[in-house]
Amino acid sequence: MRGIAAGIGDGHTFVAAPPRPRFPVEFCWFGDDLTVVRAAAAERKLIGARLLAIGEQPVAVVQSRLNWLIPQGENDGYVLARSVELLREPEVLTALGIEPVFRFLDAAETEIVVTLGPGEEPLLIAEHAPLSMHRMDEPFWFSHVAEHDAVYVQFRSYGGLEANAIRLFEALRQRPARRLIIDLRQNGGGNFLAGRQWLLVPIELLGLVAGQLFVLVGRRTFSASMVNAIDFRRETEAILVGEPIGARPYGYQENGWFTLPGSGLQVSAATRLYRFGSEGADSFHPDQRIDTSHADFVAGRDPVLEWALGA
Missing domain, CATH: 3.90.226.10 (2-enoyl-CoA Hydratase; Chain A, domain 1)
Structure with missing residues (x-):
């Protein structure tokens, strides 16, 4: 269902994921480096490490496989921002057939392999965070x-x-x-x-x-x-x-919410076209x-x- 909604293309049309525990790390893309920027206390040593692979899949392959769940009608920055959110959802990796075994490279260029499970612990920042x-x-x-x-x-x-x-x-x-x-x-x-x-x-x-x-x-x-x-x-x-x-800046916005009767899933559909820039602006x-x-x-x-x- 989420892939179908993403196929419409705009960032305001989607199936909302039910609230569930997520992986205890948060990522951000810095150029080609997918980096841990926050983590639960037990995984705080991973902050600053670069993700190399999940399961047997290099991170670039995982990123490309996530695209079917991300609306492609916004822009590249939106895709990067949305992908790191999806990477925290265990159900997404399960749907892709990827084991939650994360392979990192730390600041000392040492590989760290960690099997992560979902949790609800608060995420911490680096001690020297800006x-x-x-x-x-x-x-x-x-x-x-x-x-x-x-x-x-x-x-x-x-x-x-x-x-x-x-x-x-x-x-x-x-x-x-x-x-x-x-x-x-x-x-x-x-x-x-x-x-x-x-x-x-x-x-x-x-x-x-x-x-x-x-x-x-x-x-x-x-x-x-x-x-x-x-x-x-x-x-x-x-x-x-x-x-x-x-x-x-030229695109569909405003969330129109409804509930799917069989599953109870919440769905948002964009309801208004706004013109805050030229039609061709990315x-x-x-x-x-x-x-x-x-x-x-x-x-x-x-x-x-x-x-x-x-x-």
């Missing part, structure tokens, strides 16, 4: 980066946005900063009208000029957060930094493209945020 990876379970938080006279805002979710935005602007009123950085790289969407009301308009009223407002984007910037990133580009002096956004591209490498991650660096802080 600021953008902190407080991963919080939908919205901000921090004053004193040495750069900047306020960094991690905006992962639209849940509670009104109250969170009020807190942000009250903090800025009490302690103004020379630059404001809004990080949308881990925001998978929500209500873009709320983003306009509670973030975009108040930020416009701050009167920030070029070089004072930065919006960080990437492959996981999707749906409403893509729209709000475009809003920032069009309506403010914001400089967009990072990777191309993981969605097409993505919305940042003003300053910066790609994070495996070496950057291992060193605890976030070159996208570093650029915004130092530009």
Whole structure:
């Protein structure tokens, strides 16, 4: 069923996987390196290791075999972002006939072979993880980066946005900063009208000029957060930094939910065509493209945020 839904092509049409325990590691693609970026306590030694193979399948083969479960009508960044989510689902590997035996290469170039099972333990970050990876379970938080006279805002979710935005602007009123950085790289969407009301308009009223407002984007910037990133580009002096956004600006959005009567599975079907860019555009591209490498991650660096802080 998930493959059938993915064949429609857009990222808002899918069969929702029932909540089940997942593998206790989380991956991210850095170029051609599929890297462990978070792990449960028992597997924390794997953070920073590169995945070479699962079962007898090289990771590139596994990636290609996942494509039938991923809508192909968005763009390459969306496919990369969605594939690492699927790799955490034991049922997906079972459907592909792949044993959950993971072969890694660590920083010392030593191979590690681990058989993983599903679990519900919280995932931890590296001890030297950059600021953008902190407080991963919080939908919205901000921090004053004193040495750069900047306020960094991690905006992962639209849940509670009104109250969170009020807190942000009250903090800025009490302690103004020379630059404001809004990080949308881990925001998978929500209500873009709320983003306009509670973030975009108040930020416009701050009167920030070029070089004072930065919006960080990437492959996981999707749906409403893509729209709000475009809003920032069009309506403010914001400089967009990072990777191309993981969605097409001209395409179908908005989730229309229904339940399959026999299985009880929840299905979303895209219900509206939005035209936030040209029909042929594969993505919305940042003003300053910066790609994070495996070496950057291992060193605890976030070159996208570093650029915004130092530009």
